[in-house]
Amino acid sequence: MSKLNCWEFKKCGREVGGSKTAELGVCPTSSDNRLNGVHGGTNAGRACWVMDSTLCDGKIQGGFKEKYKECFNCEFYKLIVQEEASYIQYEFLLKKLHHGKINAADIIIGQPIEWDCFDSNGILLLQKGQIIESMIQLSALLDRGLFYHKKKDEGQSSRPAVARIQSPFDLLNEMQNELAAMFTTVTESTGDNFRDTVLQLCGKIQQACEQDADASIGNIFLNNEYEYTIRHPVNVAIICELIAQKLTWVKDERLQLLAAALTMNIGMLKIQETLHHQKEKKTDEQARLIHEHPERGAKMLSQAGVSNKVWIEGVLYHHEAMDGSGYAAGLSADMIPPCARIISFGDQYCAAVSSRSYRRSLTSQESMRDIYLKAGQKTDKDIANLCVRLLGVYPPGTFVKLANGEIAVVTHRGEKAHAPIARSVVRSNKKDISMKPVQRDCSTEEYAIQGMAYEEQKMTGINPNQLWGYLDT
C-alpha cells in the first residue's frame, strides 16, 4: 500500500501542481525538500507538523510552536504514528530543518570560520571570524555537535564549504548523503530507478578509489560522520573495489560487486543500526530477521529489476562460510561464488575495525589476526592474504606512535608494509600541532612506528582533506 502524503489525505489542493495553488499558494510541505523521504513521504508530506505555513481547516497556520497542539490531535498525524514503526521525534525533525551539521572537513584549523556555530540546543559556541587553533579544540567541539543555522530558503546548498577541488573524501561524503536519502525510501517493492541509482553511487566509489586509493582506505578508518547502516556498506565496497582490482576483474564486473556490497543488508535495514549499538543478546525475532536478510535482500533486488548474477549472488551468499557453517544456504568452499567470498571478507574486516558503543574498534592488525585465525573456516585464506598485502600493517587512516614521540595519521602506504608515510597530528610534548600537520617518512629511524595509538584513533577533529593535502593552505 502506498503511503499517503498530507495533501493526499487532507485534499487541500496546495501541493505542487494542486488545484488551489493559484488561490492559496504552494504549501512548503510539498515543495521544500529538506525532509524529503521522512516516514516514506514526498518532501515533508509525512512530517507536515514541523513545517511553517501549512493549511488546515481552511486557515494558513504559523510555525510549530503555534500549531503543535492541534497537529498532535490531527487524524493524519495519528495515522503516521500508527504506520511508522520507526517514527521520528519532532525534535529531531526540527533540528534537521533548521540546523546544518558542520563536520571536520568544513573547518580549516588556523583560519577564521565563516559562520556562527551553535550546539544542538542552539547555544552559540563560536562567532564568525573566530579561529579554531588545534585539532583537540575542534575535536571537542565536534563531539558536542557543531551546527550552523539554515535559512528557510537555503536547503542543502547553503552548506558551508571551503574552496578546493573535489577530493575522494568529498566524493565519498556526497555519495553517502545520497545513499542515506535512498535508504530512507527503500521498501519491499523498491522501484526500477533504484538499480540505476545504486550503480551511480558505486561509480562514485570507483572514482574515489581510482583518484586516490590511499585516501579511500583512509576514509574507512576516519569516517565516523554517518550512521553505521550507511558507512559500513560503503567501507565494504571500497575494500571490494581494491581487492577486485588486484584480482584483475574488469570495471563493469567490479561495479556489480560494489552494488552487492552496498545493498547486502537491504533486507534488514531497519534493525541494523539497533543491532550495531545493542549490548544485549539478540532476541529470537532479531535472530530470525538476520537469518533471512540475505534471501529477503536478493528478492527485493530481483523485484527492483536487478538480474546481474554477481550482484544477486553477492547479496544472497554474503554470510556463507568456507566450512559450511554460514547461512542461509549453508554452502562451503568453492560452492560459494567469488563475489560473495570477497564481500564476506570485507564485511567482517570493516565490522571489526568499526567501533561499537560497547567496545573500541579493533586495529587493522587485530582484525586481520582474528580473520586469519578463522581463515579457511569462515573466510577465504587467499583473499585475506591479498588484503594484508594490499593494506599493509598500518593502513592509511590509522593513528600510530612514532619513535620521536609524536602521534601521526598514516596517509600513504609505503614500499615496506610496516613503513608508510604519515602526518603528525600531536607533537612529542603532547601539545597539539596547531597548524599544518607535518609529513613523516616512517621508514626513517626518527619516525619509525612504535605501535598503534588507540586513544587518538577516536579523535574527531581530523580534517582528512587537510591531512591528504587537498586544501590549498
Ligand SMILES: [Fe+2]
Ligand atoms: Fe549481512
